[in-house]
Amino acid sequence: MNPPFWKKFFGPGLIGSLSATPFLLLMLFGFVAPLLCVVWFGLMPPKTFELLQAPTLENYRTIFEQTYFKSILWSLALAVATVIILLIICYPLAFAIAKIFRGGGYFITYAIVTSLFVSENIRLFGWVIGFMKNGVVGGTLAKYFDIQIDSLLYNIPVIILGMVYVYLPFMLFPLVLGIKMIPDPVREAAFDMGANRWQVFRKIDLPLSMPGVMIGSLLVFVLSIGAISEAKILGGQKVVTIASDIETEFTYAQNWPLGSALSTVFIALTMVVVFLTLSRFDLEKLLGKKSS
Amino acid sequence: MIVTRTQKAGFSLYAGLLLLVFYFPVFCIIVASLSERRFFSFPYPAEMMTTKWYENAIDSPQVADFVGISLRIAGLTAVVSVIIGFFSALAYARYRWKGRKTFQRLVLLPLFFPQSVLGLALLMWYNFLNITPAWWTAAIAHTVWIAPITTLIISIQAYGLDESLEEAARDMGASRWQILTKITIPLLMPAMISATCFAILLSWGNFALSLFTTGADSALPEWLYARMTTGYQPLVPAVGVLSVMVAVVFVIILFGIISWTNRKSRKSIASH
Numbered sequence: 015m016n017p018p019f020w021k022k023f024f025g026p027g028l029i030g031s032l033s034a035t036p037f038l039l040l041m042l043f044g045f046v047a048p049l050l051c052v053v054w055f056g057l058m059p060p061k062t063f064e065l066l067q068a069p070t071l072e073n074y075r076t077i078f079e080q081t082y083f084k085s086i087l088w089s090l091a092l093a094v095a096t097v098i099i100l101l102i103i104c105y106p107l108a109f110a111i112a113k114i115f116r117g118g119g120y121f122i123t124y125a126i127v128t129s130l131f132v133s134e135n136i137r138l139f140g141w142v143i144g145f146m147k148n149g150v151v152g153g154t155l156a157k158y159f160d161i162q163i164d165s166l167l168y169n170i171p172v173i174i175l176g177m178v179y180v181y182l183p184f185m186l187f188p189l190v191l192g193i194k195m196i197p198d199p200v201r202e203a204a205f206d207m208g209a210n211r212w213q214v215f216r217k218i219d220l221p222l223s224m225p226g227v228m229i230g231s232l233l234v235f236v237l238s239i240g241a242i243s244e245a246k247i248l249g250g251q252k253v254v255t256i257a258s259d260i261e262t263e264f265t266y267a268q269n270w271p272l273g274s275a276l277s278t279v280f281i282a283l284t285m286v287v288v289f290l291t292l293s294r295f296d297l298e299k300l301l302g303k304k305s306s
Numbered sequence: 307m308i309v310t311r312t313q314k315a316g317f318s319l320y321a322g323l324l325l326l327v328f329y330f331p332v333f334c335i336i337v338a339s340l341s342e343r344r345f346f347s348f349p350y351p352a353e354m355m356t357t358k359w360y361e362n363a364i365d366s367p368q369v370a371d372f373v374g375i376s377l378r379i380a381g382l383t384a385v386v387s388v389i390i391g392f393f394s395a396l397a398y399a400r401y402r403w404k405g406r407k408t409f410q411r412l413v414l415l416p417l418f419f420p421q422s423v424l425g426l427a428l429l430m431w432y433n434f435l436n437i438t439p440a441w442w443t444a445a446i447a448h449t450v451w452i453a454p455i456t457t458l459i460i461s462i463q464a465y466g467l468d469e470s471l472e473e474a475a476r477d478m479g480a481s482r483w484q485i486l487t488k489i490t491i492p493l494l495m496p497a498m499i500s501a502t503c504f505a506i507l508l509s510w511g512n513f514a515l516s517l518f519t520t521g522a523d524s525a526l527p528e529w530l531y532a533r534m535t536t537g538y539q540p541l542v543p544a545v546g547v548l549s550v551m552v553a554v555v556f557v558i559i560l561f562g563i564i565s566w567t568n569r570k571s572r573k574s575i576a577s578h
Contacts, residue, residue: 027401027402027403027404028403029401029403030396030397030401030402030403030404030405030406031397031403031404031405033393033394033396033397033401034393034394034397034398034403034405034409035393036389036390036393036394037390037391037393037394037397037413037453037457038409038412040390040449040450040453041412041415041416041450044428044446044447044449044450045415045416045419045424045450047431048424048427048428048430048431049427051427051430051431051434052423052426052427052430055430063433065434103324106317106320107320107321107324109317110317110318110320110321111321114309114313114314114317115317115318115321118318118321122321122325124561125325125328125329126325126328127557128553128554128557129328129332130507130508130511131507131508131510131511131553131556131557132332132511132549132550132553133510133511133512133513133526133527133530133546133549134511134513135513135527135530135531135534136335136511136527136530136546136549136550137331137332138331139331139335139530139534139542139543139546140330140331140332140333140334140335141330141331141334142534143331143334143335143337143338143346143543144330144331144334146346146538148346148347148348149334149346149347149348150333150334150337150348152348153347153348153349154348154349157349179328179331182328232418233417233418236418236419236420237420237421239420240420240421240422240423240514242422242514242517243513243514243531246535247531247534247535257420257422257423260422260423260426261422261517264426264429264518270430273426274430277423277426277427280420280423281419281420281423284419284420288418292411292414292418
């Protein structure tokens with residue numbers, strides 16, 4: 015007897031797409047449609063709030079004629095610096111958590127995960143209190159070491175410190191997952207055959223933990239290129255990033271179409287980087303599923 | 307792996323130093339929140355320590371408003387994103403279907419997307435739809451970002467789901483609804499509870515998405531940001547510390563659940 019047609023209808027394939035439907039609807043109406051809206055709004059004449067006018071490329075001309083490329087370059091430079099510094103800081107720690115520590119590894123993991131749940135503004139504000147004139151650092155130096163220093167805030171290194179600080183967990187945990195994938199026997203074999211520590215790092219550790227390195231770098235890159243608070247809270251007005259340029263167009267300047275065009279350029283730039291990286295390896299490996 | 311004692315000590319020292327630097331700002335905020343002076347300077351004498359800013363913060367109806375809005379956003383976000391995350395985790399990890407590989411990549415997309423731009427995009431979309439932004443529109447924004455995270459959290463457990471249990475129930479004549487409520491949901495319950503905690507925590511601390519999508523209702527991180535950029539106010543560190551304490555309570559619940567499920571699964575493996 016043939017199974018009734020509805021049984022076939024509820025077969026394994028359909029139940030999968032049915033379960034995916036709520037999520038797909040959320041993405042359609044909460045992600046795809048708003049982004050299309052941004053792209054379309056970028057083509058509207060400047061300083062309007064209406065979406066139904068003849069499209070024009072005027073905003074893009076403004077972007078390329080004025081100095082917006084400067085803030086794009088600043089954002090890129092800050093993001094790249096953050097990624098590189100975090101790779102150097104986090105790799106040894108991730109290695110220790112994945113391969114050396116036992117109970118201590120959990121402690122560090124919990125201590126760092128907890129910080130993720132505190133609003134980044136509050137954590138950045140802690141640095142402001144630490145570094146401002148007569149703050150925790152300045153006050154301590156003046157009282158106990160008799161060194162007078164002015165405020166350490168409002169410069170570029172402090173902005174980078176803020177970004178490194180806020181995005182550290184996003185680099186650390188992918189690295190831990192990546193380094194856990196390195197099989198110990200391979201490392202031991204290399205050592206037995208006379209490889210030195212640097213050779214093992216270059217030829218074994220780094221290539222085998224590459225998925226973690228890539229995911230961590232990508233996450234940090236995307237998060238820090240869109241960062242607003244660090245440059246504002248710690249940097250004063252020293253550097254204008256693309257994200258705060260966009261924010262200005264939407265708030266003080268009230269020029270939504272120009273802000274949208276800027277966002278479109280920014281999204282396109284970010285997406286190119288993300289897709290180039292994501293297309294290069296299999297994500298399922300990192301979630302613990304052996305490739306089927 | 308074999309490591310010498312000095313190597314281990316070196317790594318421990320490094321980790322300890324990093325943690326100290328990591329918690330330095332938190333220490334600074336606590337110190338500042340207890341200082342009586344209106345303009346903070348360090349170090350201050352011990353008799354100037356006070357809890358009055360905490361009392362002010364708790365008594366302030368304005369702060370209570372922002373907390374209420376943040377809680378409402380976090381609650382709605384958590385409920386919706388866990389329900390959506392439950393089903394999409396099944397699609398992600400459990401069922402074989404045609405679009406699965408693409409779906410798995412799609413899930414990650416909102417996470418790899420700058421949040422402030424997503425918030426702006428939603429603002430324009432609401433404007434286009436003639437919706438006035440309010441706390442619930444911010445909850446939608448948070449859900450777009452948090453539902454992928456809940457999906458991933460529940461997926462990790464769904465990968466370990468014993469398919470034979472569902473099949474056995476089906477063979478014994480259980481309906482799809484019965485399998486869902488009697489087998490699948492109870493088995494994935496620990497992951498769903500952790501996902502709920504994650505969702506509440508991430509929504510509670512989120513600023514970039516709320517900035518553009520809350521409209522006239524302001525969430526707590528937005529209020530703090532506005533106060534921070536306009537000069538020092540002693541109320542800000544106090545509210546900051548209080549907000550951290552709320553988060554810590556949820557973190558303790560979350561870690562309790564995680565270690566409880568780990569112990570349980572280890573026991574069940576041992577008993578097999």
